[in-house]
Amino acid sequence: MRNFEKQRNEFNHLIYDKEILNIVVVPDALAAKVAEKAGFKAVFCAGYATSASTLGLPDRGILDFGEMYQKVKEIVAAVDIPVFVDGDTGYGDPENVARTIRCYEAAGAAGIFLEDQVWPKRCGHMAGKSVVPTEELEEKLRVAAAARRHDNFLIMSRTDSRQMYGLDEAINRSKRYKAAGADMIFIEAPESIAEMKIIADTFPDTPLMANMIEDGATPMATTKELEEIGFSFVVHPCALTYAQTYADEEVLTELHDTGRTTKTQKQMVTFDKFNHFVGLDELNQCDNQYSAEAMTDTLALIADKMKEEA
Structure with missing residues (x-):
């Protein structure tokens, strides 16, 4: 039986290394295997892609814990590289958060993020989001840190408050989330390179994630540019989902029209x-x-x- 110590240690090394980590969200086990063979050092299992590949539905809180947990297990089993996981809001109250941490950790995930959106949540670049009081995610992060069985299982805080309340609020929340137990920080949807630089300058010694989504609210930057700004890793959450949808449409249109x-x-x-x-x-x-x-x-x-x- 795999104990996943190697994957967790490797993910820690990649996150705290000076070189930025470039990872991609994989919608399924096949995509994970292709990413591994293409040279990616880690992959990400996230709700946007999983909701699309599993349900054919948008990322609007419809995907439940069981469906996400199954996808995590499938992807982890398919590859030998670390798998980082989207934990959404933890799927309920603090006890549910503890269960989410224990299950994903046992399944072999190398780390997880928890966010402060109101459930049912939605994609971080969609309009109409709302967030819970800061204290609610603080409590969940404390529970998550206590529930993990391995200190090298990394926990990230995510705040979606930038869209509604501005960058200062998002930064203040993230400071409190770090104090509550977050190892890494993710401020979703900054709206300019200047804002991204402010985030990096505010947290110089904390691993930060940048989210590069095509047609999203955040300007697209290269991996090298993000490294120079001060981000520890960059994720591409939609590239494979959009590419697969494009390929499906092209092939099926030709098959329908010409056979x-x-x-x-x-x-x-x-x-x-x-x-x-x-x-x-x-x-x-x-x-x-x-x-x-x-x-x-x-x-x-x-x-x-x-x-x-x-």
Whole structure:
């Protein structure tokens, strides 16, 4: 049974390293395997992508704990790199927060974030958000820190208060969240590079996350630019979800209109490359190593050696 100590330690190293960590939200286990083979050092399991891939619905608090927990387990089982997890609001009162922490930690997640939105929450770049009193997330963060079984399971605070109350309120809340037990800080949806620099200057010794969402409220910046500003890691939450939706639409339109994939096949991976991504080579190697014929040959070699020694 995997104990995930390696993944948690590796995630800690990546977060506290001087070089910024570039991670991507993966909507499913296949995307996680592709990301790992592409060279990503960690991946992120988040509600926006999971709600779309699992339910075909927007990120509006419809996805429940059980569905998210199942997705976390699937993604963690598919890869050997660390998996960071979206904990939303903790799915209820403090006791539910404790359960969320224990379950995600046991499933193999390397860390989690908890946010201060009112449930049912919504994507951080959607209009119409509202947040709970600061004290409510402070209590949840204290509970989360006490509930974790490993100190290297990292906890991040997320505040969505910038949109409603401005940057100063978001910073003040984040200071209190850090004092309550958050190891890392995420201020959602700053509206300019200048605001991002203020956040980084305010928390020079605390790991900070930047959220780069296409067509979102925050200006898009390169990983290098974010590192220079002072962010510890950057996440791309929608890139794969939008790319998959685009690909689905292109392929299905051609199939519907022509009954073939002559045009879109040029953008597909090949049969052999797909099998590489899903690990067919490793599975075949395992079959060959432990097949009846291979085990018979191994036993025969052992028997011959025992005779020689006798």
